[in-house]
Amino acid sequence: MSVTAAKGFTAAGIAAGIKENGNPDLALVVNTGPRRAAAGVFTSNRVKAAPVLWSEQVLKSGQVSAVVLNSGGANACTGPKGFQDAHATAEKAAEVLGRGAIEVAVCSTGLIGLLLPMDKLLPGIETAAGTLSEHGGEKAAIAIKTTDTVHKTSVVTKDGWTVGGMAKGAGMLAPGLATMLVVLTTDAALESDVLDRALRAATRTTFDRVDSDGCMSTNDTVLLLASGSAEVTPEYEEFAEAVRQVCDDLGQQLIRDAEGASKDIKVEVINAATEDDAVEVGRSIARNNLLKCAIHGEDPNWGRVLSAIGTTSAAFEPDRLNVAINGVWVCKNGGVGEDRDKVDMRYREVHIVADLAAGSETATIWTNDLTADYVHENSAYSS
């Protein structure tokens, strides 16, 4: 049930007229308390959208009362006017909800370089506030979709407390930190520093390792809001694991819905000297267009895996590299291994293991194949 699975939250999703096709495009998530601790992580793209710049300021206090999210426009590269619009959005929500604007985070997604239609967005906030509900999580998740074909939600319920959330993202999906909008909620009673620690730990190994198309967004935002409504303070480790599970589940949903993709590719790097090496190698493999095309064609072209590994600075010896595709070790000691005809690639999920034979660290990056449908979806119109 998305962001309203945890107690102490209401949500709404409506069509405010920001999208020309009349689809839902405005979501509101409100923390009804008693607490309002929060944490957030944002894109590491140095070109940041106005709502990111605004929300980074909001999160400095560690307190978030409400989040306004819109699809239909990224409000990125829109200059001082764009920042004024993000600010005005927060002010309007604060006024309607009776909160302070500095506790209202704002998230936007859509085309870069266009100003938002504030004449539609501001009245929309008033309409959305009028439909806020403890069952509104689903509608909110639907309202933040862009090219997503399905809305994405996840919930983990533990002993007396819950972590839930929603996500959107289908293209420009290569986090640094996370190319997507995500709002997580919990009714656990926790302070913002604990939320921050758990959220950073979770995103580091989940959203941060989703790399569908190598393109980092200007609008990435992951927020975690805690209402304290459950009146339970879980152990840190247990809470952090619940947050990680929800992030992992949402990250998987993003990969499965990536634009034009026909394959979900799990790139597992093993026996690396360091975790950083494993991530660097995994990302290099995941971003290799030739390999992504080969996987699309169900061709276990391991030479393209080795050529991708060879561009990294990770510790390895070329003649000790091993590569398995769907369980068949097609490359051994940097050369020809088992018969590549043994590799069965009929299914959507493809598992590549790259063995660096240089240590004991590991990392897994998720990506997609490169398809004509991806090209079509990203060339036929602006997005």
Add this chain to the structure above:
Amino acid sequence: MSVTAAKGFTAAGIAAGIKENGNPDLALVVNTGPRRAAAGVFTSNRVKAAPVLWSEQVLKSGQVSAVVLNSGGANACTGPKGFQDAHATAEKAAEVLGRGAIEVAVCSTGLIGLLLPMDKLLPGIETAAGTLSEHGGEKAAIAIKTTDTVHKTSVVTKDGWTVGGMAKGAGMLAPGLATMLVVLTTDAALESDVLDRALRAATRTTFDRVDSDGCMSTNDTVLLLASGSAEVTPEYEEFAEAVRQVCDDLGQQLIRDAEGASKDIKVEVINAATEDDAVEVGRSIARNNLLKCAIHGEDPNWGRVLSAIGTTSAAFEPDRLNVAINGVWVCKNGGVGEDRDKVDMRYREVHIVADLAAGSETATIWTNDLTADYVHENSAYSS
């Protein structure tokens, strides 16, 4: 023409049966002297093909008598046997030509991870040697094609001396140094250290700035052979400029023939703090799949340019960035600039200017659009 435009060289190109379709697949270039100075630059991919490892040894002496080149197989990731095969190839050519094997460079291109059919290659060298001719440059250029639709040659003739060359390359085209095979020849009388200096200077701003698909090859090789046959020793600056012109021309031919491409994109980064910054930004833009799709769709989607710039470590302020597409400044000061509908993108060449407003350095990277044809060509069969 091609590698036989300069005096003191013979060449041949034949079908040795390495390619199953019977197309030409073996080329031989021989320096008939009187000098045999040479220089070479090779892929910086750490997974290097056997012929690259062999030829790197050959070039250490600064002397090359002959080059054997084959298409139909990269001889990469083939282990000790692959290296033995590269060595045996050089030995065979040395025997047939009456030279030392350590003066015979070897280049291979084709699928990674397959051993070469030596039972066809070695007799082929004998056949090729029997057809060596001062007019064989064209045939040699044809024999090294893989997915190239046309063969590539270039010649610059100066006062009494000449620089000519041939190149192949259409995919896995993202140099570090150059994802291609190139053999350049000159009849100028120059020592190997001068050749090396001129070649490195030329490739740094030509092949090194061609980035069609972001995928770095295991087999890149650029060789420059000098016969001294013209008995002229040109001034260094004049010679280096001639080499640069030939490299630039061949690099342009590679971009124009890139797999599946419908657009050639010139990414010009200006007003960078350093040349390295300009190259980093240019490469980031050139490798952005979403932008490459947009260009394919003739969509001047400058937001994708800014999101690519934002992932770099170059010096810039987001609100001072400017972007022009085909002469229209669609982004000014990090926000909306001139009307994007003014951008005419009907022609094959697209010119993107990214103004970092952070200094006075510049660099130009050439790339292509991302098309369904590229996906098809790289997914429908192994290459």
